[in-house]
Amino acid sequence: MSKTDLPLTPEDVAEIAAILAGTPYDRLDVTTARFRLRVARDDAGDGFTQDWSYTDTAAPGATVVAAVAEIEPGICIRAPLPGTFYRAPAPGAPPFVEVGAHVTPDTVVGIIETMKLMNPVHAGVAGVVEAILTNDATMIAKGAALIRLAEPAA
Amino acid sequence: MIKRLFIANRGEIALRIIRTAQRMGMVTILGASQADADSLPARMADEVVIIGPAPSSQSYLNIAAVVAGAQAARADAVHPGYGFLSENAAFAGAVAAAGIVFVGPELSSLKAMGDKLMARKVGIEAGLPVVPGGEAADKAAARVQAERTGYPLLLKAVSGGGGRGMKRVDAPEQLDAQIDMAMAEAQAAFGDARVYVERFIGRGRHVEVQVLGDGHDAIHLGTRDCSIQRRFQKLVEEAPAPNMPADKRAAIETAAVNLARHLHYRGAGTVEFLVDAETFDFYFLEMNARIQVEHPVTEAITGVDLIEQQLLIAGGARMALRQADVQPLGHAIEVRINAEDWRADFRPSPGTVAQAQWPAGPGIRVDTHIASGSEVPPYYDSLIGKLIVHAPSRAEAVALLRTSLDRLHIDGVDTTRDLHRAIVADARFAAGGVDTRFFEGLEA
Numbered sequence: 001m002s003k004t005d006l007p008l009t010p011e012d013v014a015e016i017a018a019i020l021a022g023t024p025y026d027r028l029d030v031t032t033a034r035f036r037l038r039v040a041r042d043d044a045g046d047g048f049t050q051d052w053s054y055t056d057t058a059a060p061g062a063t064v065v066a067a068v069a070e071i072e073p074g075i076c077i078r079a080p081l082p083g084t085f086y087r088a089p090a091p092g093a094p095p096f097v098e099v100g101a102h103v104t105p106d107t108v109v110g111i112i113e114t115m116k117l118m119n120p121v122h123a124g125v126a127g128v129v130e131a132i133l134t135n136d137a138t139m140i141a142k143g144a145a146l147i148r149l150a151e152p153a154a
Numbered sequence: 155m156i157k158r159l160f161i162a163n164r165g166e167i168a169l170r171i172i173r174t175a176q177r178m179g180m181v182t183i184l185g186a187s188q189a190d191a192d193s194l195p196a197r198m199a200d201e202v203v204i205i206g207p208a209p210s211s212q213s214y215l216n217i218a219a220v221v222a223g224a225q226a227a228r229a230d231a232v233h234p235g236y237g238f239l240s241e242n243a244a245f246a247g248a249v250a251a252a253g254i255v256f257v258g259p260e261l262s263s264l265k266a267m268g269d270k271l272m273a274r275k276v277g278i279e280a281g282l283p284v285v286p287g288g289e290a291a292d293k294a295a296a297r298v299q300a301e302r303t304g305y306p307l308l309l310k311a312v313s314g315g316g317g318r319g320m321k322r323v324d325a326p327e328q329l330d331a332q333i334d335m336a337m338a339e340a341q342a343a344f345g346d347a348r349v350y351v352e353r354f355i356g357r358g359r360h361v362e363v364q365v366l367g368d369g370h371d372a373i374h375l376g377t378r379d380c381s382i383q384r385r386f387q388k389l390v391e392e393a394p395a396p397n398m399p400a401d402k403r404a405a406i407e408t409a410a411v412n413l414a415r416h417l418h419y420r421g422a423g424t425v426e427f428l429v430d431a432e433t434f435d436f437y438f439l440e441m442n443a444r445i446q447v448e449h450p451v452t453e454a455i456t457g458v459d460l461i462e463q464q465l466l467i468a469g470g471a472r473m474a475l476r477q478a479d480v481q482p483l484g485h486a487i488e489v490r491i492n493a494e495d496w497r498a499d500f501r502p503s504p505g506t507v508a509q510a511q512w513p514a515g516p517g518i519r520v521d522t523h524i525a526s527g528s529e530v531p532p533y534y535d536s537l538i539g540k541l542i543v544h545a546p547s548r549a550e551a552v553a554l555l556r557t558s559l560d561r562l563h564i565d566g567v568d569t570t571r572d573l574h575r576a577i578v579a580d581a582r583f584a585a586g587g588v589d590t591r592f593f594e595g596l597e598a
């Protein structure tokens with residue numbers, strides 16, 4: 001217990017709530033160098049909530065996700081959620097779409113793996129694939145431009 | 155006695171293990187991926203080793219990287235938590251080969267419970283009832299099996315899974331046609347035409363028994379009911395299993411202890427059963443050789459810290475706890491709060507949690523790694539916290555769960571809170587003892 005000295009266990013928080021319940025006070029708000037804890041009576045007055053926050057120490061060590069929603073001209077198919085973008089249904093399989101392909105709103109143009117689930121990406125609009133903006137197996141943020149479409153030829 | 159414990163996991167269970175290990179005076183070392191370098195468990199651990207990049211395949215599932223991290227940290231034991239490598243015999247072997255204690259059962263137990271057919275065989279050896287049935291190589295063999303199991307029955311592909319190649323047969327005259335179809339489907343889907351005949355349990359409950367063993371003896375810590383599931387994912391768990399006759403409960407607990415003794419089981423484990431919701435006949439399914447997500451409901455009613463027991467036993471101690479010491483008190487219910495948009499087919503909802511307001515107070519326990527401002531990364535599963543309530547009776551526990559859910563507010567990501575409110579409001583849940591079809595009938 002060298003570096004951290006988290007002084008409050010879940011049992012302590014339950015006890016704080018029990019102590020508050022026997023007083024006229026509605027809230028306990030503790031701020032230390034490392035964290036802030038608010039234990040508060042809820043609006044109905046018959047129970048308590050706990051809300052923890054931690055002071056930002058270091059920058060997140062996470063690999064930086066590809067730039068968020070850069071300005072792309074034209075109609076773009078964007079990522080509906082963050083995750084890993086795949087252009088093909090399986091490794092080695094042909095991609096869902098290539099440049100020049102005609103798509104309708106229901107066309108599946110890729111999949112995004114998020115939280116161990118494979119989520120299909122639908123084109124959402126009709127058009128012709130003009131450019132693939134995101135490489136296969138790339139981590140992308142929500143809203144990242146994946147594919148640029150041109151208007152379908154009249 | 156363990157002095158330096160390496161935690162090979164993340165999220166709420168990593169934090170849970172760190173808390174108990176620190177209380178026991180151990181130095182805790184978290185093996186974290188880059189994405190979790192700033193997570194709450196990383197802040198609470200005494201030391202942190204970055205074991206690899208964000209994707210699990212390169213970090214939490216990478217046996218070489220995890221073992222190297224534990225060695226670099228001079229750890230004398232590794233706790234694998236649940237999921238990831240927790241039941242991986244190759245990992246347990248690699249940890250042992252590095253001269254480090256694996257906090258879990260012996261390799262032989264991990265292997266015996268490694269696949270369902272093997273588990274069934276070991277269960278039978280230990281004298282446990284299994285779902286009546288057996289393999290049927292051809293039509294004639296299937297007819298013989300069907301005579302024994304009775305109707306309705308299920309035809310299952312031996313190599314199958316996820317419901318494919320499964321046929322329900324209600325009467326003998328349907329058997330021939332259904333076998334042809336089942337075998338053809340099994341061949342097409344799995345390249346293996348062999349099928350398996352099993353009695354169909356119309357209304358089944360998922361009941362499991364927590365066991366503890368030290369290699370010499372074993373005890374149980376009562377039942378848990380996890381019948382409320384969606385696509386085999388548990389949503390709600392409670393202890394003890396409600397509305398079960400006392401003699402049947404005692405029988406199922408004894409069966410679980412018999413299996414643990416048969417295996418000379420060391421550590422914490424869970425023996426899973428399918429229980430007929432009408433007759434309470436029970437059948438052994440499998441054993442989970444690790445700590446379970448739902449372990450807190452057992453801790454609530456027994457007062458036993460299961461992580462502490464795991465660490466004591468892994469450290470070489472004989473079990474100090476005796477069966478007579480375990481006197482369950484009251485009723486506990488756990489709900490899993492997942493970052494998912496449950497109204498949009500449970501679509502994952504990672505992101506930044508702007509505010510996390512969890513309920514607090516007597517009888518309420520929240521196991522979470524998510525505070526206001528925390529990140530829910532897109533790489534891992536969607537569990538962000540568990541709300542556990544404990545009260546003298548089930549009715550009081552249900553009432554406490556209802557008001558606790560009302561006070562739970564998570565902003566920034568979608569959660570399954572309102573799904574749980576719908577479950578709590580369901581009359582079948584209030585009555586207790588629902589079967590595994592509960593979710594299909596949920597009105598929300």
